[in-house]
Amino acid sequence: xxxxxxxxxxxxVTASGETHRRILNMTxxxxxxxxxxxxxxxxxxxxxxxxxxxxTASAAAQNWFVTYFSKESGKPLxxxxxxxxxxxxxxxxxxxxCNGYSxxxxxxxxxxxxxxxxxxxxxxxxxxxxxxxxxxxxxxPPQLWTFGQFIGGSAGAxxxxxxxxxxxxxxxxxxxxxxxxxxAFENGKxxxxxxxxxxxxxxxxxxxxxxxxxxxYVPKLGELTEEEYAKLYPMETLVxxxxxxxxxxxxxxxxxxxxxxxxxxxxxxxxxxxEHVVQKTKVTSIKLSPIGSQCxxxxxxxxxxxxxxxxxxxxxxxxxxxxxxxGFSSDNYSDGKLSAAKxxxxxxxxxxxxxxxxxxxxxxxxxxxxxxxxxxxxxx
Numbered sequence: 001x002x003x004x005x006x007x008x009x010x011x012x013v014t015a016s017g018e019t020h021r022r023i024l025n026m027t028x029x030x031x032x033x034x035x036x037x038x039x040x041x042x043x044x045x046x047x048x049x050x051x052x053x054x055x056t057a058s059a060a061a062q063n064w065f066v067t068y069f070s071k072e073s074g075k076p077l078x079x080x081x082x083x084x085x086x087x088x089x090x091x092x093x094x095x096x097x098c099n100g101y102s103x104x105x106x107x108x109x110x111x112x113x114x115x116x117x118x119x120x121x122x123x124x125x126x127x128x129x130x131x132x133x134x135x136x137x138x139x140x141p142p143q144l145w146t147f148g149q150f151i152g153g154s155a156g157a158x159x160x161x162x163x164x165x166x167x168x169x170x171x172x173x174x175x176x177x178x179x180x181x182x183x184a185f186e187n188g189k190x191x192x193x194x195x196x197x198x199x200x201x202x203x204x205x206x207x208x209x210x211x212x213x214x215x216x217y218v219p220k221l222g223e224l225t226e227e228e229y230a231k232l233y234p235m236e237t238l239v240x241x242x243x244x245x246x247x248x249x250x251x252x253x254x255x256x257x258x259x260x261x262x263x264x265x266x267x268x269x270x271x272x273x274x275e276h277v278v279q280k281t282k283v284t285s286i287k288l289s290p291i292g293s294q295c296x297x298x299x300x301x302x303x304x305x306x307x308x309x310x311x312x313x314x315x316x317x318x319x320x321x322x323x324x325x326x327g328f329s330s331d332n333y334s335d336g337k338l339s340a341a342k343x344x345x346x347x348x349x350x351x352x353x354x355x356x357x358x359x360x361x362x363x364x365x366x367x368x369x370x371x372x373x374x375x376x377x378x379x380x
Contacts, residue, residue, distance in 0.1 A: 063086065065085045065107070073353060080357055081355050088251045090109070090250055090251040093105070093106070098243055099239050101239045102122040103120070103245075104122075105117070106119060109291060110251070111254045112185050112186040113292070113294040114180070114289070114349055117176035118175055118176075119245075120172070121161075121172050121173075121198075122170060123238065123239075129144070130163060130169045132202055137206075138205050142200040143201040144174075144200055145198075146199065147197055148193060148195050151193075159176045160175055161173070162174070176193070181294075187252050187253055192244065195242065198238045198239050199238065200235070203233060207231050207232050208232060254290055255290065260285065260286050260372060265281075265283075267279065268300070268306075283295060283297045283307055290357065291351060292351045293321050295347060295349065306348020307348050308320075308321055310365050312361070312362045313360050313361060319352055359377060361374045362374060
């Protein structure tokens with residue numbers, strides 16, 4: 001199994017202590033579109049942790065998202081964006097320690113269907129999370145893996161690791177990006193997040209050089225054998241344990257607008273081995289908030305890709321309408337089981353890289369070329 005494959009198939013894993021064996025035996029999926037099937041009650045969600053961001057140690061907890069979004073966009077946020085983030089950030093302080101590793105639930109930013117959830121990891125002294133110190137390995141921070149459960153409805157998620165900027169090698173921040181098909185994050189609603197085990201993945205530079213000599217170039221992941229992959233990206237279980245957190249949402253009342261009043265045709269395309277798949281569907285809802293989108297569409301079998309497009313702002317800037325998180329709509333579920341009568345509906349959702357003001361949106365252009373004008377916003 002290759003790194004591409006594991007990143008996309010977490011809904012097929014049952015969390016257990018046999019982490020390394022399970023990682024090496026996942027079935028193939030697409031790397032860039034990590035998707036997670038959802039079911040009421042429990043959903044296994046996990047994703048690769050990728051080092052992306054440096055956060056200043058002096059940043060106050062309520063301003064963490066301001067720093068995060070500024071780094072994501074490559075420029076400071078506007079005053080309006082800062083005010084939005086500060087108004088809707090929900091600060092939380094829950095810490096769990098297991099076998100010397102502490103995970104702290106720090107803060108949440110949500111629109112009712114999408115949520116950014118920030119955690120902090122603290123390893124024992126002497127453990128390096130911010131860089132690799134193993135001889136012959138890439139010195140960049142190791143990628144971190146964990147199994148997790150989201151309990152509280154149908155959802156899909158990814159997460160990524162962020163340097164917390166405190167200069168201490170055994171600490172990192174993690175940002176969860178979760179999209180729900182049943183508005184699981186509205187004010188007053190509660191969800192639980194469960195972590196199990198923590199694994200570090202390294203890159204063996206010395207072996208990469210051997211592979212380059214063997215093939216004459218650096219092979220792509222799909223060109224490696226499982227044995228070559230395991231040697232190129234060795235994994236180490238840092239700790240076995242469990243960490244549990246509960247979130248009760250209190251600041252999710254952000255503005256949300258529906259972009260369509262009738263179904264629109266859409267084509268979903270993706271690749272299987274030796275096959276390019278084209279599937280026609282109908283989009284029944286596209287909701288947009290300042291931090292994310294939520295789309296509902298008719299399921300037509302396997303759909304690893306969601307509804308994508310671009311958001312065009314009046315100032316000429318463009319934002320991606322992500323469709324990475326895929327799952328069944330919550331209406332399809334009863335007592336944790338898929339209802340055959342409603343099994344035709346799915347959702348896709350995604351987070352924006354930086355908050356936007358809905359009144360500054362000009363239009364949304366779907367990937368199939370359909371242009372959706374921004375409707376008139378309700379009076380505040």
